[in-house]
Amino acid sequence: MFVAIGFFAQLVDGALGMAFGLLSTTSLLAVGIPPAMASAMTHIAEIFTTAASGASHTYQRNIDWRLVARLAPAGMIGGVLGAYGVSNIDGDVIEPFVSAYLMLVGIYILFKAFRPVWVREVRDWAVPFIGLGGGVLDAAGGGGWGPIVTTSLIGRGHEPRKVIGSTSLTEFLVTLTISATFVFTLGWSDLGSAVGLVLGGMMAAPIGALVVKRLPVRPLLIAVSLIIITTSAIRIF
Numbered sequence: 001m002f003v004a005i006g007f008f009a010q011l012v013d014g015a016l017g018m019a020f021g022l023l024s025t026t027s028l029l030a031v032g033i034p035p036a037m038a039s040a041m042t043h044i045a046e047i048f049t050t051a052a053s054g055a056s057h058t059y060q061r062n063i064d065w066r067l068v069a070r071l072a073p074a075g076m077i078g079g080v081l082g083a084y085g086v087s088n089i090d091g092d093v094i095e096p097f098v099s100a101y102l103m104l105v106g107i108y109i110l111f112k113a114f115r116p117v118w119v120r121e122v123r124d125w126a127v128p129f130i131g132l133g134g135g136v137l138d139a140a141g142g143g144g145w146g147p148i149v150t151t152s153l154i155g156r157g158h159e160p161r162k163v164i165g166s167t168s169l170t171e172f173l174v175t176l177t178i179s180a181t182f183v184f185t186l187g188w189s190d191l192g193s194a195v196g197l198v199l200g201g202m203m204a205a206p207i208g209a210l211v212v213k214r215l216p217v218r219p220l221l222i223a224v225s226l227i228i229i230t231t232s233a234i235r236i237f
Contacts, residue, residue: 006200021143039142040182045197054169062165074128075174078135083181099232101141106228113221139178
């Protein structure tokens with residue numbers, strides 16, 4: 001089951017450049033995994049996918065190192081805070097809030113599908129705050145770094161190619177920090193099932209490039225957003 005979840009999530013992520021964390025966490029919560037455990041398993045699996053993505057963007061010179069230097073520390077601090085918080089709160093208490101957050105991100109992706117973010121004035125002062133908020137929400141909700149941070153920076157006028165490369169590389173550092181925090185607070189013995197997500201993701205990674213060539217982005221964004229909104233709404237209800 002975990003291999004299948006990882007495979008499907010990475011297939012979509014390979015086509016969209018986002019949504020592995022959102023789909024993995026949403027699916028794990030749907031099958032009864034506690035919120036902290038679902039986020040931990042997702043981030044451990046993402047270490048491998050984000051490392052490959054970050055290395056690829058570095059090779060292609062898609063990195064704005066100044067942006068990375070401003071984004072990474074704040075994102076890592078936010079990730080530690082979010083992971084520590086969700087690990088020390090009762091799962092039954094936090095699950096409705098996590099589901100509500102995921103549903104809002106799903107609505108945001110749906111909005112993005114119909115209203116792409118237009119480039120406007122660059123506002124560098126906001127970069128650390130975007131990173132901090134993105135790190136907290138990504139750790140606590142199990143996903144959302146890409147939809148929140150990438151689209152926010154592009155919307156503030158940064159060059160899209162550099163933003164995608166820089167946030168992909170930064171996501172590896174943030175994910176590594178979040179995963180280490182979860183292992184420290186939850187222990188490794190309960191996180192072994194994350195191997196299934198890794199295997200599924202690795203199998204799907206080569207297929208993502210083919211999917212993105214054959215499927216239009218807008219219907220895929222709509223489908224992903226509706227999956228996230230529906231499953232999150234059901235859990236809230």
